[in-house]
Amino acid sequence: MIVFKNYFKILNKHKGVILLYVGILLLFTLFSTQSNNNTQSFVASKPNVAVINNDSKTEIVNNLYRYLEENTDIIDIENNDSKLNDALFYQEIDAIIYIYDGYTNDYLSNKENNLNVKYGNTVYSSYVDMILKRYFKIADIVNDDVNSTDDIISIINNSLKNTTEVEIKNTLDVDTISKASYFFNYANYSILAICIYSTAIILIRFNNKKIKNRNNISSKKSSSITKELYLGNLVFVLFVWLFVVALSIFINKDIMFTINGMLLIVNSLVFMICALSVGFLIGIFFNNESAIAAAVNIIALGTSFICGSFIPVEYLPNTVVAISKVLPSYWFIQNNNLIKTIEVFNYNTIIPLIINMFIIIIFAFSFFMMAVIYNKKRIKN
Amino acid sequence: MKKIIEIKNLTKKYKQLTAIDNLSFDVYENEILGLLGPNGSGKSTTINSILSLLNYDSGSIKIFNKEMSPEAYDIKSKIGVVFQDVAVFEELTVIENIDYFCGLYINDKKIRKEYVKDAIDLVGLNEFIKFYPKQLSGGLLRRLNIACGIAHKPKVIFLDEPTVAVDPQSRNSILEGIKKLRENGATIIYTTHYMEEVEIICDRIIIIDKGKIIAKGNKEELKKLVNIEEKITIELLEKLSNVQKEKIIKLNHVVEFVEAEKSIVLTYSSGRKNLSDLIEFMNNSKIKYSRIYSELPTLNDVFLELTGKELRD
Ligand SMILES: Nc1ncnc2c1ncn2[C@@H]1O[C@H](COP(=O)(O)OP(=O)(O)OP(=O)(O)O)[C@@H](O)[C@H]1O
Numbered sequence A: 001m002i003v004f005k006n007y008f009k010i011l012n013k014h015k016g017v018i019l020l021y022v023g024i025l026l027l028f029t030l031f032s033t034q035s036n037n038n039t040q041s042f043v044a045s046k047p048n049v050a051v052i053n054n055d056s057k058t059e060i061v062n063n064l065y066r067y068l069e070e071n072t073d074i075i076d077i078e079n080n081d082s083k084l085n086d087a088l089f090y091q092e093i094d095a096i097i098y099i100y101d102g103y104t105n106d107y108l109s110n111k112e113n114n115l116n117v118k119y120g121n122t123v124y125s126s127y128v129d130m131i132l133k134r135y136f137k138i139a140d141i142v143n144d145d146v147n148s149t150d151d152i153i154s155i156i157n158n159s160l161k162n163t164t165e166v167e168i169k170n171t172l173d174v175d176t177i178s179k180a181s182y183f184f185n186y187a188n189y190s191i192l193a194i195c196i197y198s199t200a201i202i203l204i205r206f207n208n209k210k211i212k213n214r215n216n217i218s219s220k221k222s223s224s225i226t227k228e229l230y231l232g233n234l235v236f237v238l239f240v241w242l243f244v245v246a247l248s249i250f251i252n253k254d255i256m257f258t259i260n261g262m263l264l265i266v267n268s269l270v271f272m273i274c275a276l277s278v279g280f281l282i283g284i285f286f287n288n289e290s291a292i293a294a295a296v297n298i299i300a301l302g303t304s305f306i307c308g309s310f311i312p313v314e315y316l317p318n319t320v321v322a323i324s325k326v327l328p329s330y331w332f333i334q335n336n337n338l339i340k341t342i343e344v345f346n347y348n349t350i351i352p353l354i355i356n357m358f359i360i361i362i363f364a365f366s367f368f369m370m371a372v373i374y375n376k377k378r379i380k381n
Numbered sequence B: 001m002k003k004i005i006e007i008k009n010l011t012k013k014y015k016q017l018t019a020i021d022n023l024s025f026d027v028y029e030n031e032i033l034g035l036l037g038p039n040g041s042g043k044s045t046t047i048n049s050i051l052s053l054l055n056y057d058s059g060s061i062k063i064f065n066k067e068m069s070p071e072a073y074d075i076k077s078k079i080g081v082v083f084q085d086v087a088v089f090e091e092l093t094v095i096e097n098i099d100y101f102c103g104l105y106i107n108d109k110k111i112r113k114e115y116v117k118d119a120i121d122l123v124g125l126n127e128f129i130k131f132y133p134k135q136l137s138g139g140l141l142r143r144l145n146i147a148c149g150i151a152h153k154p155k156v157i158f159l160d161e162p163t164v165a166v167d168p169q170s171r172n173s174i175l176e177g178i179k180k181l182r183e184n185g186a187t188i189i190y191t192t193h194y195m196e197e198v199e200i201i202c203d204r205i206i207i208i209d210k211g212k213i214i215a216k217g218n219k220e221e222l223k224k225l226v227n228i229e230e231k232i233t234i235e236l237l238e239k240l241s242n243v244q245k246e247k248i249i250k251l252n253h254v255v256e257f258v259e260a261e262k263s264i265v266l267t268y269s270s271g272r273k274n275l276s277d278l279i280e281f282m283n284n285s286k287i288k289y290s291r292i293y294s295e296l297p298t299l300n301d302v303f304l305e306l307t308g309k310e311l312r313d
């Protein structure tokens, strides 16, 4: 295992640079706890909705209205399509709820219990969805065996009261998980920097033609040299990942052990593998230290800026967002943002996460392939 | 004598350039074989082909009676190589570097520790074991390069120009080290373009030029190839007259007369008492001179004779 050991000996001599990246991570961690304070009050505030009632003001409709008043801020907007859409676009509201003509009848005759809702692009849009789902879930059950409208309404309201406490606890979780999610968004820089730097620097050393000749002429099999190098690489990156995870647990405590927290951790592991592949590519393409340092800064810092690590994508120009979509960091950060909003885990909420992770893995795979192909070409020459 | 390496009809081309051309030679147990040739003559290409680090076009290479190949790990375990270019890790100290390269061969930590110490002693780097390569002078770096190549106590050692651009002190230490390695039983293949080194340490010499062997043998055998016994230089205090010149040229065994501004060089083809004859002649003719000295032929003369050009560029 002499090569494996040597991997860490060499890396040890670069600990200054690596510790710098760790230091930056700690600094960002501080930011993430800071920004969390802002978002906590923000998330706790109710989503803004517009309600367009095309039905008559029945008791059923009024009750829904009261429920929405309690759980959202109903904004008064003229019933005009373009005005409503503008409000949605400029994020004055998070959703438009349409109560169609005949909704009450449909509900009472047990036909339809759903409303047409137009969601905006904000984090709170899904919150609106959650609020509505909670109401309809209860309303559905009640409607099955009760006939008088008054009874239905009083049972709905009582059931809601009982579930409200659970929901409040849930919304608190949303706040804390968003803090954790910010942590991982900020970690984009350090994960990339550390993985790229450590992988590339070792690759450069061992791919140096003179060193390679020495390794090749030795009685140690070249396949076992390569294996030990990869093992060293993998162990180091896993160690870095564990460090990041440990830090996230230290900062965010219990929330990391919820499904949301675990998903954030898994997402970071997938991204780590991708960062490793980027390091591979850089290490094969460049052959000196300063080029690597430059590449690290451009990639780690660049992606952090344009993929929404520092500034949420909502605030970035559309062209920038379009560009950032061809970078794995975008999908990593998208996933972090998505994970913090998920309250109910089912096929529909999990699939987008898996798709994003899959995209990251495709990136990783193509980077590895590019590195391998380029390396083969180089050896031929 | 036991053959350790057997090379037959080795040819290596780089595109149109034939870097080595149908080379055949053997290396015998415990000898120091010198591969002497000017820059670009194909010494490194020869060594790297023998070691299977390069794909060669044709020929066969046997080491310890077995076909050499990139997968011949049993052969490789008995070989040590000191490459022409220094190849060490800049992040590792002297002792860490030697330990790493030795560790590619020797797994046992205890034995390795001993071997590394022996290598450090051999090249005389004891005071520098905690130094990083960047902190070493050129000569010390070369010594480290050698230590990394031979620490695992190989039976056969290839040294590719280990003394290039090295101060005299380091050079002597390196040459002494090579002699010691041979005393300890190693067989050594030594390439250089310094003929003096070859004359000092090699038992047998192969002179190559443009990828071809142009002569081989020990130094006495090689020197017999040239038609010179000695060269005598006279540093003059006055100009020679034409008559005096004619007389000198007609002296016994003189085959060449070269005149410089204040000296002349006479080349003799044979004869045992040329110098004393010449001194007698100078004294009798009352020619004033400051110095007169005789040189025996060198390998450079051999090379000059065979190729019509100087060994040194
Ligand atoms: N990779 C290569 N591609 C093309 N030509 C090469 C390559 N390596 C060496 N050569 C050429 O092959 C010839 C022999 O080179 P080689 O390095 O073997 O000579 P050498 O005797 O070791 O010289 P030196 O004393 O400079 O080390 C030279 O003409 C050189 O230019």
Ligand SMILES: [Mg+2]
Residues within 6 Å of the ligand: B043, B044, B045, B084, B160, B161
């Ligand atoms: Mg050479």
